[in-house]
Amino acid sequence: MSSNEQAVVSLLSQLALSFDGAVLGVALAYAAVRSVLKYTSTSSALCKLRKAPSVQVSDLRSILAADASSEGSNESRPSDGKLVIVRGTVEAKSAIDGSWKSLRPNVLVSQESGDKAVVIQRTQTCIYNEWKGFFGWTSDLRTIFARSWREQESTSLRTVSFILVEAGKWPQMDFVVVNMDGSRHPLPLTTVYHQLQPVNPSPYTFLQALFGHEYPVGLLDEEKILPLGKDITAVGICSFKNGIAEIKSCKDIPYFLTEMTKDQMVVDLAFSTKVLLVSGIVLGSLSIGILGYALVRNWNRWKEWRHNRQQQRANPPAIDDSESQIVSEEDTTDVPDGQLCVICLTRRRRSAFIPCGHLVCCHICAISVEREVTPKCPVCRQEIRTSVRIYDS
Structure with missing residues (x-):
């Protein structure tokens, strides 16, 4: 440490x-x-x-229709939806449009691996190092109050509309559209690129190190994608929108798109x-x-x-005759500055505190300190038990 x-x-x-x-x-x-x-x-x-029922994509229409009929509603009536767990395969929405656009589906292509995907997340992290330099106390303060400066991260996320279809079925008549609006749940992304590149030092970097500032030492590039054909589970509110099944995230459930099953x-x-x-x-x-x-x-x-x-x-508090005589003598006698009581600054230091042993107070001030709720030495602030009267030989 x-x-x-x-x-x-x-x-x-x-x-x-x-x-x-x-x-x-x-x-x-x-x-x-x-x-x-x-x-x-x-x-x-x-x-x-x-x-929540765990269903296939092809069973969604019957499940939602049965739920709507039990509530006395029909498909044309807007519904709040039903919480379901759907297992399916990722596919671009343009693949089921039924037009000439399906020949060239609207998908994203990974810049590094060339894989087709519907979600691409690129993260660039700049890693910083720090040397105390000749003015290292500034770096000590930053270490206590600003430890988050050691890394600076920038993330870009690109998505296209995608659906979940039932694996192995063609043509894909049954599907559910994934609505990611407002979702902050983590995505089941796959890392396809991960590389750490060193940063070449510059004269400015030398000045940063000299004065105890942080300077960049490496750049970490990462690329994660949600590829086509990946089997995932969607947990959310499913409803019909213009006759098309759509699922969106539920804020009360910590999962939305995941690789895990219901169990x-x-x-x-x-x-x-x-x-x-x-x-x-x-x-x-x-x-x-x-x-x-x-x-x-x-x-x-x-x-x-x-x-x-x-x-x-x-x-x-009463003081006996001997003590009153001592006090009167101390009040009338010239006392050097180095021997004055640190509290009253008028009488000579006569009492030592226990256990710290500091001789800094007169006898009367020492008694007043002892009678406090939490008696502490006025010099070291250590809690004291009692005081001892010191007599000159």
Whole structure:
């Protein structure tokens, strides 16, 4: 672990344990609430996924017609659709248009591999390195507050309209149009190109390294495609639009286009719900315990402080004759600046704190420090137990 990472860990640990761990308890409570909310949404998606029928493309029309008839509607009436799981093969929509355009289908061609596809995603990532240089403290600050500068990524996505057809059937009379509008679900893309190219240094790069700035060292190019003929599963709301079956993503389901089957998705979601439930219970229990400990600890400190204040008001601190004589002598005697009390700046330093051992206060100021709720040394801020009167020999 580098010195920068150690500084970050030390800062975060001090922040988390402040107020007797109350900050850590609040953070764990927030994580527990997030886990419970995520568990609720995931379990709801799991129930919907289990009830959703898994059908072939050719069975969609009968499934949707039966659902429409059960609700007393017909195909011409607009419907909200039905959640279904469809397994099919990717094909360009232009292939079933039935015109001369089908002879030259509207598809995308991979620039690197030459494969035909309906989705092409190109990603270019610039990888940066950093040397502290002669002014390395600036890079330390950026490491703590701007670690995302180490990579800069640009992504371009091209798509064409595509459909899912039933594999092995020709002519393809039954199909479902895939509507990707508004979908943010991950796509089952296949990587066809992956290359890391080094960046040649320039005089400006030398200046960047000299002053502790980040400089590019490599350029990573990636190309992923959704090829024609790939078997995928579509999970979403299916309905008829102008007599054509169309499926679009459902925001409540974490899947849209995937290579997994229904059983695999159910197993994956069931495992996620178990993990979220256990993590929510564990984090909630820890947060309750830590917050309870911090609350009791601070409550006891407040009661102790209140009791000491009441005692101090009822019985003001009295100083015996010998101490009053000492104080009077100290007040009338010239005291060098290096031996003045750091609190009152009028009397000589006479009391040493335990366990730190600092001799920085007079006897009266040391007593007032001891009676605080959390007595701490005014120099090192370490918590003290008591003070000892120091006498000159």
